Amino acid sequence: MYSLLRALQVLQCARAGYLSVGLELNVPLLLYSRWRARRECLSHLTKFYRKDIFKADLKQYKTAIIFGTENLMGDLSMKIMEMKIGSFLITCRFPLPQSEENTLWQLLCTIDNGFDGVWLYEKIRYITEYDIEDVTLRIGCDYSTNRAIISINTTVLTPLRNNPTVINDFGGS
Known part of the structure; x- marks a missing residue:
């Protein structure tokens, strides 16, 4: 379910005109995401890769949308430090946990706080x-x-x- 929603987020960004990249380990969902992008004529704006987010180079991304579990958010704290100053992070369902690793991620906005919550962060200097x-x-x-x-x-x-x-x-x- 989470993987499908991540793919839909990538497609939604592409519909808005943004170059978008999706990282997915699940092969059927990866193939579905690519098929859906082609069907909606969004292939020129989207790329889907079979890749573990923990092995990906996040320095190249200005904005990341994370749709994960509460445990994943804690594990991602160190990984997202790779992103450059001025980058934006959008988390869905769960906020970043408060920790020493997250001192550079400033919370800019919260929409809802429950199951459908969204948190927008900026990496500050x-x-x-x-x-x-x-x-x-x-x-x-x-x-x-x-x-x-x-x-x-x-x-x-x-x-x-x-x-x-x-x-x-x-x-x-």
Whole structure:
């Protein structure tokens, strides 16, 4: 049942004009998905692969829709860290569990909270943000590149001028 619904989500995205990829292990459902895409003249916008999501390279996807079980959501926490900063994740039926691995996935929107619930997340850059007077310090890690990120935003008044100088976004690795 879950696999069929995933295929329908891929087709729905294609109907809206988006290039869409479906990953499926079940061969009959994979063949059905490909047949359905051809029947609806959506083959040019869809690709279905026989692949385990845990073995797939998620870096190439800007948006992912996950229709899984509660246990799967916990297992996916580390896998989805491969996705790039600014990527979107839509989960159906179950939200991402709260854990240290999910600190970069910011919940943007929830539609319903029950069996038909949908959660929209965005992968953000910073893990921790500190505001001290007029200085904002952000510390984080971009897991897609394995680089540490430090960002400082401050306003400095120079003694010779009354206009402020803005120092913004220093990155480090």
